[in-house]
Amino acid sequence: MAEVKKSTAKTTAKKPATKKPAAKKTTATKDTSEVRSTKAQKAAPLKAGATKAAAASPDTGAGTSGDFKERAVSKAKSAASQGKERTGTAIENLSRMIEDSAKTIDDNVGEKYGNYARSAADAVSSFAEKLNSKEIDEIVEDARGYVRKSPAVAIGAAAVVGFLVSRLIKSGMDDNDA
The missing domain is CATH 1.20.5 (Single alpha-helices involved in coiled-coils or other helix-helix interfaces)
Structure with a gap:
C-alpha cells in the first residue's frame, strides 16, 4: 500500500505542475503584450504632430494627408x-x-x-x-515633353549631369581633406 500512496502522490504532484506552466504561459503572453505597448509608446512622440492633426480633423485623416x-x-x-x-x-x-x-x-x-x-x-x-x-510648371512640362520626344538623349544628359555632379562633390571632398 505504501507503493500505491507514492504513485498517487506522484500523480497529484504532476497535475499541479502541468497547471502552473499554463499559468506561466499566460503571464508571459501578458508580459509580451506589455512590452509591445511600451515600445509603441516610445515611438508615439515621433508621430505626435500627425496624431494631433488627425485628432483635430473631423475626417479620418484624409484631409491631413492632403x-x-x-x-x-x-x-x-x-x-x-x-x-x-x-x-x-x-x-x-x-x-x-x-x-x-x-x-x-x-x-x-x-x-x-x-x-x-x-x-x-x-x-x-x-x-x-x-x-x-517661364514659370516652374512650364519648365517641368517642357522637360517632360523633351524626355518623351527623345528619351535616349535625356538619359545620356542625366548620366553626364550625374557624372559632373559626382566629380564636383569628389573635388570638394578632396579640397576639404587637403
Missing part, C-alpha cells in the same frame, strides 16, 4: 523658383563673361573668333531670358 501634400508641393515649388532665379542669374553672368572675353579674343586670335564668342554670349543670354520668363 494638407501635407499641398505643403510639400508648395515648398518644392518655392525651392524650385529660388533655384530658377539663381540659375538665371548665373547664366546671365556667364553671358557677360563670354561677352567680355570676346574683346580679348578679337585682340589675340582674331575678329572672326571674337564674333563666335559674341554669338555664344547672345545664345546664352537668350536662354537666360527664356528661363527667367
